[in-house]
Amino acid sequence: MRISDRRFALYLMAPAALFLTVFVAYPLFRLVADSLFKISPIAGGPRDFVGLDNYIRAFASEAFMGAGWRTLAYTLVVVALEFALGLGMALLFTALGRKSEVWRTVFLYPLMIAPIVAGLLWKFLMIDNFGLIGTLLHQAGILQNPNQIGWLSNPDIVLFSVAVPDIWLTTSFMCLILFAGLQNIPGDLIEAARLDGAKAPTLLCSIILPLLRPVIAVALVVRGIDAARAFDTILIQTNGGPQSASETMSLLIYRTMIRFGDPGLASAMGAIYLLAMLGVAFFAVATIWRPGKDN
Amino acid sequence: MSTAETPINDSFAAEAVAYRPRPAGAVSAIPATGTKASGATAGAAPTGALTVEPATPTSAVSGTGRPRRRNHHAEGLEAGRRSTRTLLWIILAAAMVLYGFPFLYLLFTSFKAPIDTIAVPPTILPKEWTLENYTNALGRSGVLASFINSAQTAIISTLLSLVLAVPAAYGITRYKTPSGRVFIMAALVTRMVPPVAIGIPLASMMSSAGLADTPIALSIAHTTISLPLSIWLMSSFFEAVPNDLEEAATVDGCSRLGALWRVVIPVVSGGIAVTAIFAFLASWNEFLFALLMTAVRSQTTPVVIANFQTQFGLDWGSMTALAAVYSIPVILLTLLLQRKIVAGMTLGAVKG
Numbered sequence: 338m339r340i341s342d343r344r345f346a347l348y349l350m351a352p353a354a355l356f357l358t359v360f361v362a363y364p365l366f367r368l369v370a371d372s373l374f375k376i377s378p379i380a381g382g383p384r385d386f387v388g389l390d391n392y393i394r395a396f397a398s399e400a401f402m403g404a405g406w407r408t409l410a411y412t413l414v415v416v417a418l419e420f421a422l423g424l425g426m427a428l429l430f431t432a433l434g435r436k437s438e439v440w441r442t443v444f445l446y447p448l449m450i451a452p453i454v455a456g457l458l459w460k461f462l463m464i465d466n467f468g469l470i471g472t473l474l475h476q477a478g479i480l481q482n483p484n485q486i487g488w489l490s491n492p493d494i495v496l497f498s499v500a501v502p503d504i505w506l507t508t509s510f511m512c513l514i515l516f517a518g519l520q521n522i523p524g525d526l527i528e529a530a531r532l533d534g535a536k537a538p539t540l541l542c543s544i545i546l547p548l549l550r551p552v553i554a555v556a557l558v559v560r561g562i563d564a565a566r567a568f569d570t571i572l573i574q575t576n577g578g579p580q581s582a583s584e585t586m587s588l589l590i591y592r593t594m595i596r597f598g599d600p601g602l603a604s605a606m607g608a609i610y611l612l613a614m615l616g617v618a619f620f621a622v623a624t625i626w627r628p629g630k631d632n
Numbered sequence: 633m634s635t636a637e638t639p640i641n642d643s644f645a646a647e648a649v650a651y652r653p654r655p656a657g658a659v660s661a662i663p664a665t666g667t668k669a670s671g672a673t674a675g676a677a678p679t680g681a682l683t684v685e686p687a688t689p690t691s692a693v694s695g696t697g698r699p700r701r702r703n704h705h706a707e708g709l710e711a712g713r714r715s716t717r718t719l720l721w722i723i724l725a726a727a728m729v730l731y732g733f734p735f736l737y738l739l740f741t742s743f744k745a746p747i748d749t750i751a752v753p754p755t756i757l758p759k760e761w762t763l764e765n766y767t768n769a770l771g772r773s774g775v776l777a778s779f780i781n782s783a784q785t786a787i788i789s790t791l792l793s794l795v796l797a798v799p800a801a802y803g804i805t806r807y808k809t810p811s812g813r814v815f816i817m818a819a820l821v822t823r824m825v826p827p828v829a830i831g832i833p834l835a836s837m838m839s840s841a842g843l844a845d846t847p848i849a850l851s852i853a854h855t856t857i858s859l860p861l862s863i864w865l866m867s868s869f870f871e872a873v874p875n876d877l878e879e880a881a882t883v884d885g886c887s888r889l890g891a892l893w894r895v896v897i898p899v900v901s902g903g904i905a906v907t908a909i910f911a912f913l914a915s916w917n918e919f920l921f922a923l924l925m926t927a928v929r930s931q932t933t934p935v936v937i938a939n940f941q942t943q944f945g946l947d948w949g950s951m952t953a954l955a956a957v958y959s960i961p962v963i964l965l966t967l968l969l970q971r972k973i974v975a976g977m978t979l980g981a982v983k984g
Contacts, residue, residue, distance in 0.1 A: 342807050342809075343807065343809050343811075345803075345807070345888055346803040346804075346806070346807035346809050346811070346812055347803070347809070347811060348803075349799040349800060349802055349803030350799070350800045350803040350804065350811070350812065350815050352795075352796050352799065352800070353796040353797060353799070353800035353815075353819075353859060353863060354800070354815060354818075356796055356855070356859065357818070357819065357822060357856070357859065357860075360834065360837075360852060360853070360855070360856050361822050361825060361830060361856050363833075363837075364829075364830035364833035364834045364837065365825065365829065365830060365833075367833035367836075367837075368829055368830065368832075368833055371833070426727065428709070429720060429723060429724055429727070430724075431709045431710065432709060432710055432711040432716075432717075432720055433710070433711065433717065433720055433721065433724065434710040434711075437724065440724060440728060442967065442970050443728065443732070443967075444728065444731065445966065445970060445973070445974070446732075446735070446963050446966070446967070447731070447735070448966070449913060449917075449959070449962045449963050449965075449966045450735070450917075450959050450962075450963070451916070451917035451919070451934050451958065451959065452917065452919065453917075453919045453934045453937055453938055454738075454934075454937065454955040454958065454959055457937065457938075457941075457951060457952075457955060458734055458735070458737075458738050458952075458955070459734065461737075461738070461741070461948060461952070462734060462737065466750075466752050467749075467750045467751060467752050467753075467754050468754070469737060469754050469756070472753045472754055475753075476753075483753065505731070505734065508731075513974060519709060522708065522709065523708070524708025524709070525708075526708075527708045527709055528708065545709075562823065562824050565826075566826045566827065566828075568827070568828060568919070568920050569919040569920065569934075572938075573938055573941070586826075587826055587827075587828045587920075590826075590828045590829070591828050591920075594828075594832055600832065603832075604832075607826070607828065607829035608829070610826055610829065611824075611825060611826060611829050614824050614825075614826065615821065615824055618824050
């Protein structure tokens with residue numbers, strides 16, 4: 338007896354679907370359930386139903402709202418810089434053509450480095466006293482004192498400093514995607530525009546960027562989601578400090594859960610965070626990506 | 633499999649990125665992938681090419697043997713004038729130095745004497761080259777065990793991802809049922825879930841199942857990250873396989889499962905390799921789940937590296953040595969297999 342194609346397809350998908358249900362959907366359900374309780378951090382401790390109280394506490398807390406804005410700022414900085422640098426490198430590789438192939442390969446290497454290692458490495462470069470960057474800038478005569486800029490100790494700039502390893506790690510990804518997109522732009526289109534006397538900036542803004550739009554959208558959405566979840570690099574560099582100035586949402590939830598032992602509140606924060614991520618991602622997909630609406 | 637190669641190449645080129653094999657004799661990173669595996673990767677990464685070399689319509693017309701003139705003939709976006717090209721090469725050289733320097737500095741530091749790693753002012757090169765940091769780092773208890781744990785976790789997670797993702801992606805792309813469409817959307821949504829949100833519930837589930845602090849528990853957690861990615865990648869690879877292939881096999885008396893196993897899987901074996909690399913890297917480099925779910929027995933190296941910071945004061949020398957030892961195998965692996973990786977990364981995104 339032969340089962341229908343539809344059923345056969347279902348059987349093929351079932352194990353993966355089951356796995357994701359048990360190990361992603363169910364934990365998420367637990368998260369939402371936990372967010373409605375006040376939970377003692379001690380295993381087997383009391384568990385009292387408090388309704389939406391944890392959500393009210395989350396929105397009322399300065400730490401939570403601050404972390405929300407910082408996560409947004411961090412994501413925008415990371416994605417914007419990565420995009421600018423990645424596009425620059427992709428155009429450079431395209432302009433140099435086939436001879437730059439080897440360098441394109443070498444340029445990929447940070448993608449394979451663990452974020453924890455990248456965070457550590459940049460902390461070592463930016464740390465006060467024995468950090469190399471301050472010293473080199475000092476030796477070049479740009480800074481009067483190697484510690485003039487407290488990259489990781491000045492609360493005003495630390496959010497940008499902790500973004501550096503993330504940018505360093507994934508500019509290659511952005512470059513790779515944009516480079517592949519650039520290769521799909523018909524060469525005669527560019528040549529025709531050149532014959533019409535179009536200069537490089539016009540070429541970039543009125544031909545290249547519009548044609549790359551779908552590719553750019555995918556790259557921005559994928560990287561935006563990752564940047565908004567950044568954890569490893571920030572934890573190892575500053576642990577959210579100084580004065581919570583680099584505490585993004587992932588770090589705040591982690592610390593609320595582990596350090597401050599308030600799983601109920603942490604779960605409420607996690608649920609809000611997840612909803613916000615889904616909302617922004619769907620909005621981004623619907624407005625800039627528009628799958629299926631482009632040819 | 634050689635009969636299968638041509639149509640795959642064509643259909644892929646037509647619908648996707650239009651990668652084109654480079655002329656024969658091009659430097660080959662992995663000549664061994666040759667005929668058999670290439671049937672699958674063919675679509676994504678043509679054989680014999682060091683890097684995926686995309687084709688533009690112009691270059692396809694003008695062919696490969698273009699003359700190298702003083703002002704070489706520019707195609708599309710390539711820079712034409714020699715002075716411009718020289719300037720661009722200088723910019724590229726500067727960018728490569730800046731981009732490559734941080735990791736080189738990590739390597740140099742790992743060869744310094746432990747006390748020199750925190751010298752003020754710091755020097756770029758070691759005053760004397762020594763392996764002291766390496767012997768210190770690798771000699772610490774638990775460090776070698778953490779390498780074994782990392783490898784074990786990553787291998788289990790990779791196998792689990794493949795076993796689940798390959799049939800699922802095939803079911804989604806080949807039969808295009810409504811449930812398949814819903815499923816691939818759901819898998820994409822999973823990618824947006826912040827690990828910190830499911831880490832704690834997952835950890836408590838594992839301990840109630842008696843799996844606390846085991847590589848199995850951590851590899852299951854890592855699979856929640858790599859499975860959606862694997863389904864997405866494998867779907868792109870299956871998309872490039874023409875339907876006629878299994879139809880021919882089923883006409884010859886193969887069951888659907890038999891056709892999948894004996895005809896389709898060998899054709900996409902290159903794609904499976906790409907997916908495996910990504911799943912492996914996702915697990916090898918993961919930190920948050922490892923931090924939440926492991927204690928002593930199953931601790932992976934990223935957690936050990938992070939612990940150096942608190943546990944032993946600030947032992948920068950050992951930390952840099954351990955970080956180097958942990959990163960170099962995957963960097964080498966990547967450089968070796970880079971054309972596959974490039975193909976995998978560009979595939980889904982550019983098809984959009």
